[in-house]
Structure formats: C-alpha cells, structure tokens
Amino acid sequence: MAASADPEAAVTKESTAKAAAPPAAASGPLVKLRESQLGRVLFSGGDRAIYTFTREGDSARNRCRGECAVAWPPFFANGRPRAGRGVKPALLGTVRRGSRRQVTYRGQRLYFYEHDPRGEVLCNDIVEFGGTWFAVTARGEPPPA
Numbered sequence: 363m364a365a366s367a368d369p370e371a372a373v374t375k376e377s378t379a380k381a382a383a384p385p386a387a388a389s390g391p392l393v394k395l396r397e398s399q400l401g402r403v404l405f406s407g408g409d410r411a412i413y414t415f416t417r418e419g420d421s422a423r424n425r426c427r428g429e430c431a432v433a434w435p436p437f438f439a440n441g442r443p444r445a446g447r448g449v450k451p452a453l454l455g456t457v458r459r460g461s462r463r464q465v466t467y468r469g470q471r472l473y474f475y476e477h478d479p480r481g482e483v484l485c486n487d488i489v490e491f492g493g494t495w496f497a498v499t500a501r502g503e504p505p506p507a
Contacts, residue, residue, distance in 0.1 A: 390439040391465065393454060393472075394446030398483045400505040403497040404449065404467065409480040412437060414470040414504075417493025424459055424471060430491040437465040437472040448500050468502025 392407030404412040445451040456463035486497045496504035
C-alpha cells in the first residue's frame with residue numbers, strides 16, 4: 363500500500379493557488395447604458411428599460427409591494443450586478459428584499475415596467491402607486507425633461 367500525501371502540504375498548496383488566482387468577475391445581471399427616445403438610459407442585459415420610484419428614494423424600505431410589484435417588477439440579482447459600458451460600477455449594488463437581492467443604482471432600488479417592449483421606455487415620469495417612476499441615466503438621475 364502506498365503512503366498517503368501530507369494533508370497539511372496539500373492544504374497549503376491549495377491556499378496558495380487560491381490567493382494567486384485573479385478575483386472572480388461579477389456574475390450577476392448586466393446593467394448597460396443604451397440610447398432611447400429619452401437619450402441614454404439604463405437597460406438590463408435583456409434590453410428591458412430600468413426605472414426608479416420616487417416614493418422610495420434611497421430608503422432601505424421598499425414601498426412597491428403587491429399590485430405595485432406586479433406592474434413594476436423588481437430587478438433581482440443572483441450575484442453581483444455587472445456594469446456595461448457607460449455604467450458606473452461604483453453606483454451599482456444590491457439590497458435585500460425578502461429572501462432575494464434587488465439591484466440598486468446610486469442607492470435607489472431598480473424596477474422594470476411589465477408592459478415595456480424590449481428596447482423601449484414607455485413609462486418615464488409616470489405617477490402611480492403614490493410616487494413617480496423615472497428611467498435612469500448613467501448619473502443615477504431621471505432623464506432631462
């Protein structure tokens with residue numbers, strides 16, 4: 363029977379290899395800047411327009427629930443969101459929403475509008491569910507009027 367390898371040496375070798383490996387790339391959804399009828403605004407990797415809700419601001423508390431979350435589905439992430447060209451990575455993040463993570467930009471929770479066709483922004487500056495819904499620019503602000 364052959365002698366087994368030294369387990370401590372194997373652990374040290376594995377730890378060194380992990381430390382030398384480059385950091386893992388973000389694995390979550392892509393957020394990109396794309397041209398629209400409003401100018402350049404944020405879209406998901408699947409070309410869905412992204413919105414913020416003024417009733418929430420940068421509050422940790424979500425105020426779009428129930429019927430609101432059906433009409434304006436939250437933008438959820440499995441993994442850290444990835445910034446496409448023109449999107450500021452430092453402004454992207456997530457916040458807990460129940461057992462999931464909702465994507466944020468400049469601290470604001472992000473949503474889609476259920477009736478938007480891919481590649482279009484239909485509901486900028488719309489008052490509904492107690493607040494106003496805006497598309498989002500690269501600066502994290504509503505597009506100019």
